[in-house]
Amino acid sequence: MTKEPNAAGDARGKTPPRSTFWLFQSGLYKRNLGRVTRQVTFGTLLFGIAFGCWRLSQEIGGWSFLGTHARAVEIGIPLALFAAGTWFAYRLVNLPRFADFLIAVEAEMAKVSWPTRGELVRSSIVVIVVILGLAVVLFGYDAFWKMLLRVLRVGGG
Helix, strand or coil, rough: CCCECCEEEEECCCCCCCCHHHHCCCCCCCCCCCCCHHHHHHHHHHHHHHHHHHHHHHHHHHHHHHHHHHHHHHHHHHHHHHHHHHHHHHCCCHHHHHHHHHHHHHHHHHHHCCCCHHHHHHHHHHHHHHHHHHHHHHHHHHHHHHHHHHHHHCCCC
16 A cells, blocks of 8 residues: 655655745745854845945946936836845745755854864964964075075076
């Protein structure tokens, strides 16, 4: 006897395939999982979209051929693109594959062993000292070769 698939999924318990029109759905995928990571990702996308729309409005403001409609176009097009971009970013963080990835990222970040403030300060000091030391060594090599090439009169300098 075989099981009949139902509306919640097929006989093996898998979820049915999602609609190809994911952009036009309004539901939240796994609402309470990966909330912080999804919110940060959405905010970052929104910041990028807002910055792009702001730059576009500045660029449109310089178009002299628009005439009397310049102000409406300068505000309207970026605003419409911002609205569409906001909806796209909202849908993207709720796209099942991407949302599952963000949920997994948040779960892995919870497992990370974060350093204490003292460890962070000591490690940062070590990194800065090593970088400065390497800069001094490279400066020495550069000065040595510059002097040697001048003595040998090689090069155009």
